[in-house]
Amino acid sequence: GAGVSQSPRYKVAKRGQDVALRCDPISGHVSLFWYQQALGQGPEFLTYFQNEAQLDKSGLPSDRFFAERPEGSVSTLKIQRTQQEDSAVYLCASRLGGGSTGEQYFGPGTRLTVT
Amino acid sequence: AxxxxxxxxxxxxQEAETVTLSCTYDxxxxxxxxxxxKQPxxxxxxxxxxxxxxxxxNATENRFSVNFQKAAKSFSLKISDSQLGDAAMYFCAYRFSNTGNQFYFGTGTSLTVIP
Structure with missing residues (x-):
């Protein structure tokens, strides 16, 4: 596609529910990133994929957060047993190469509200 | 850290005026x-x-330029001839060259352009 897309754009979940957030990177992009952006803050890194391999998950805040990219394209961020502190915008970004060069292109994000 | x-x-x-947004990093x-x-x-x-x-x-892109002071770890953004479309949140960020898997973002500056 023309850019990174994410769905849904908005998600409301009751505390304790599981949610799944989808990211469609730019076609052919090897690298994929997830960020969490709390209200009034800058994005914070969650995890990084190179193709289907999750090479860095150091930013995932707890074991309730799980990300996958099984075929090296679409990625899903799953949050189990959501808590109010999980309320944030979740941004996905992709990059053409697998190295450290090249720009990250961001999607519009999914705003998650946990009630 | x-x-x-x-x-x-x-x-x-004010529209058509110049504004400078500051950023320091460590x-x-x-x-x-x-x-x-920029995040609209x-x-x-x-x-x-x-x-x-x-x-x-210092890098320049049309009306946008930076003042990069490496020793002071300062990286300010100057917007010249401000336009209404420049209104947005602006985030300063950096990533390492060798292991550029993640960005480190600031908390943002909300810019209002007054007609």
């Missing part, structure tokens, strides 16, 4: 990239300008 500080939560500028690395991103209400992060730390010359 890697930190990025944007000390101006909000700024305003890292022990010597090789990195610096960025300014649509939440899409848009790259405004980037600077390689090894380059002494």
């Amino acid at each position: 890697q930190t990025v500080t944007q000390s101006q939560p909000e700024m305003s500028v 890292t022990s690395e010597s090789d990195y990239y610096l960025f300014w991103y 209400p649509s939440r899409q992060m848009i790259l405004v300008i980037r600077q390689e730390a090894y380059k002494q010359q």
